[in-house]
Amino acid sequence: MLPPELNGGFSMHELSLAHDMTRIIGSALGRKVHLDRVNITIGPLSGISAESLRFCFTEVARIEGFGEPDLVINLTKAKLICLDCDIEYEAKDFYQGCPDCGSISRRILSGREFTVDSVELEEGND
Amino acid sequence: MCDEVTEQKVDITTSVMSKNDRFAEDNRELLSGKGIYTLNLISSPGAGKTTVLESMARFFGPRMAVIEGDIQTRRDAERIEKAGCQAWQIETGGACHLDAHAVNHALGHMNLDPDALELLAIENVGNLICPSGYDLGEDMRIGxxxxxxxxxxxxxxxxxxxxxxxxxxxxxxxxxHLDFDVDRAIEECRSLNPDVLVFTVSAKTGEGMEEFCDFVESSFSTTA
Structure with a gap:
């Protein structure tokens, strides 16, 4: 059971996502064990605040019996294609225009990903 | 899911949205199987989602059903029912968005008669951030x-x-009465999203609503 500040009154989608992460980890491991590290990947266009997620995940992991793992976030770059000059480029957020012509008219190729990549178990848990 | 176990490190490589996305695919399959076209309507609180849907309910009548997502109360569902459509209220009890599982559950309670229904509109929880990451199984996402x-x-x-x-x-x-530059809003939206279609309406006066409803109707007539 979550403390009240993480239940009713505290609603952001990072909290739901933190619960989804522990569900995925629990089902992959088949048990609840204390973890050293959790490695995840977040795309810059996923709409996820890395710091909010870290805050929520730290609490949810502890409460659900996964100890106090470090959350290691691999922030990727988005891949975009400029609709004015056709070049493909990388961006760290929605606001970065084409490095060639400066246009912000583009199509998104990737950047919304959000995956749990791996976990590292605490000594003595393997 | 657990591919490789070394001494300490376990590979997982799973998309966090995969469970939501599976339910979204189930919803899409169920609804398209019945020939029902689905909208996901997203805005901030107070932008007029329910008023737009009331206006659409008067246009489409019993051919449309509505799923209402709110933190609390059945108020919006009651407004839609009064306007002439079947409505199911999801009270999220604090959650800031609808997910595909909640919609799947709602679909189980609704009368999805394929002879009567052609359109399902899902009114998301009023929020411009959290609902954007959740596919509900819709055919058209409307901001x-x-x-x-x-x-x-x-x-x-x-x-x-x-x-x-x-x-x-x-x-x-x-x-x-206000300094809202429609051209600027459209231009900025197209820069993020080159294929977006734009409608300007007043759900209160009815301005533009018929064109918008005609467009929605043509979308499901061409896919049916």
């Missing part, structure tokens, strides 16, 4: 922005406005 919110909101909430198929600018009757 609703109202004139009093300001023309600068599109670039402030890019994860939503880059993911919509249609932008509806509502409360156009207030344009004479």
């Amino acid at each position: 609703l922005l109202s004139v009093p919110e300001g023309d600068d909101k599109i670039l402030k909430y890019p994860s939503l406005f880059s993911s919509i198929n249609v932008l509806v600018i509502n409360k156009m009757d207030l344009i004479p």
